[in-house]
Amino acid sequence: MRHHRSGKKLGRDSAHRKALYANLAASLIEHGRIKTTEAKAKAVRPIAEKMITLGRRGDLAARRQALAFLRSQEIVHLLFAEVAPRFADRNGGYTRIVKIGPRAGDGAETAYLELVDYVPPAPVVRRVEQPAEATTAPASAS
Secondary structure (H helix, E strand, O other), rough: OOOOOOOOOOOOOHHHHHHHHHHHHHHHHHHHHHEEEEHHHHHHHHHHHHHHHHHHHHHHHHHHHHHHHHHHHHHHHHHHHHHHHHOOOOOOEEEEEEEEOOOOOOOOEEEEEEEEOOOOOOOOOOOOOOOOOOOOOOOOOO
């Protein structure tokens, strides 16, 4: 029995699971919102919150801890320079899980894991240009 065993295994060995968590947390930091299964979202949420807390600390030790987990200098820079300062006045609760419904292929429950200040990009409205009127020279009667 699993009495008081923390964390989900998600059908992966420990190295695969750790890489999955790092990749999902990095994608969340980079894009602001990710679409994944509910179980993965619930597993990654505390990790992502810890990374944002490290970003709020902002010192060298915190940067090195984040780099050890996320494994990407660009993502760590984005976390410390852009994402964490947006949450400077917030004491936790940086992410939310929005349930979407079952996935078409296998019926797995899916959800968005997003930062609480995420604003979806505005849809791009493209105007259809009218074709230019054909300007033909009047036919001369010869």
